[in-house]
Amino acid sequence: MRHEDQLRSHQSDRATAWTKLVVFAMIAGFGLLLVRVGQMKLRPDPQLARAVSPRLSSLSELAKRGDLLDARHRVLATSTVAYRLFVDPTVVSDAQTIAVDIAEVIDADPVEIDQKILAWPGRRYVVIDHELDDWQAQAIRQADLSGVGLQAHLVRHYPHGETGAGVIGMVGFEQTGVGGMEHLFEASLAPRDGRLTYLRDANRRALWIDPEAHRPAEDGRDVQLSIDLVIQQFIEQRLEEAVNEFNAGGGRAIVLDCRTGEIRAMCDILNPRPDWDEITTDPGRDIHRALGRNRCVTDPYEPGSTFKPFVWAVATELSRAQPEEILPTPSAPAYRTSQGRRIRDSHYHGPVSWRTVLIKSINSGMAIVAERMTTNELQGAVARFGFGRKTGCGLPGESPGLVTNSANWNHYTQTSVPVGHEIAVTPMQMVRAFSVFARDGTLPAIRITAATTEDETYPVRHQVIPPQIAKLVREVLRDVMLHGTGRRAQSERYRIFAKSGTAQLPKPQGGGYFEDRYVSSFIGGAPLDDPRIVVLCVIDDPDKSRGHYGGAITGPVVRDIIDYTLTYLGVEPDAGDDHDASMAAAD
């Protein structure tokens, strides 16, 4: 029994000793492990340090530039992703055959690829193709060629070609706007690329993405313009026809929604004609149509007789003349003002009413009433309609036009401005001012973007003339179409109210006007009772042998644009008997 106890005690001691030994060995092992870990952390071997250093990769996420949309949400400009093919010649598997390998994959000329690689010896980034087709990019991915890479980048598209190019503008190589709306709305359209930093394994697979290391991509905002693509296409086509037909130096046209102040279409054409170069040039347009300046807002012109309705309206409001009052306009050349200035007319009608002065566009009648107005009244009339200051439409390079200041305003100015001379306005100013007659006498705020709320659609503007005067001017301008200079521009569908203008072309270096070169213009609105649009067309320097009067050259253009636009907008025709009666009168 005692022997058994001793044996049991001996075994127990041995087990305890072994246990202690194992525990000690484990503690020693863990201790050594900790020391080694500490050593590797604090003073690692350089080779090891390279291997265990954090394997972080960064990825750039492409964000989309905002789209430009037209008034009916058609896409005018959009972006897609394209792939750029590049080669790093220092890491390709076989520099001698890489060109052939790539050429086989993307079906290209190997010699051309080889030349590109050899053109930049030592360079590690050689672009082979800036924009691969989808199938080519897919083929390159599948081929998995060493030293050959794809780089995603944005490409801007204009799905409707050159339609509205002058208004829309374009983007440069860096995908930033360099002209037109692309430039104007750069802050809204511009995207912010995202960035993703992640831990990767030896095979470059993502091991861990730290949420704080991810900055999501932010697409640019879409911008909806007030431009309507269909109307834009039509006015471009129609204006080009007119410019070609009359071999003109250029042409400009604007369609304005007079209710909301939104620009529905805007077009500016320059005809590269030899003797027109001395008048104006546009180097930007020579590079690309979208880079040209928009002469509808940048280049003022003399409006000629299209300016008469503004003075007529204010003079009538101030009772400087009554519509039916007979004025002493001459029967034969020429009227002389109180200061002895000769005022010429194209036709002499003898004494006529103040209303007829506007209908027949009689310069002498305008001069007679202008002399009854004070300088301040006439200057006030010019300022009231917004001439001499920018419209605030936001388009780059907008000109305020040219209005003689008070110090230089003399008797000549007093009798020149009412007939649209000695003053220069931009087409944008003209359509805005003319829309006062189409509204209830208020001046609209011009918009190039579509209004998104009612408040934006109808911002309150100041009253320029009383509503009854606006309506009266509309009626008289309707008579211009029936009995005056607009007869050749009659519409069979809509009752248009309009005014034509023919001004002499000023010499570019000053010193007067060309004797036989003109700027023809026509501005009108429709329908008469409830106007929807105002249209202006200006033809610069038409070939006189083919015609130069505004009513004959630009009138039909405005009529066609009004007919087309109102039909497109679904406005019921209102001409009917009015048109038949005017045709009978003309016969």
Next chain:
Amino acid sequence: MFAKLLLIILITGATACILLVNRQQRIETANEIAHIHRCLLEHDQALWTMRNEVAARCQPDEVRLAIATLAGAWRPIPSPPRRDARSATQLAGGDPEPNNKLDLSG
């Protein structure tokens, strides 16, 4: 004592295994997230391309041509009714002839 030691070793081993499995799952999840993220981007980019193609193929002239080949009378969609513009005078209640009726002509 030996049994206790064995138990400790087994528990430690099992814990290590669970941690390893957890780590592996975390890595796979991260990978999956990265993959899905990439798929989303690719789909987005495919949408951009399609949007461009749709726009390019829906030229107004082509739409008109398509309409012309279809039977039936087609009319433009009139603009929705809108209130007429109001001037400052009208808003101030000073206009003798306020004109704020709905326009249904369009």
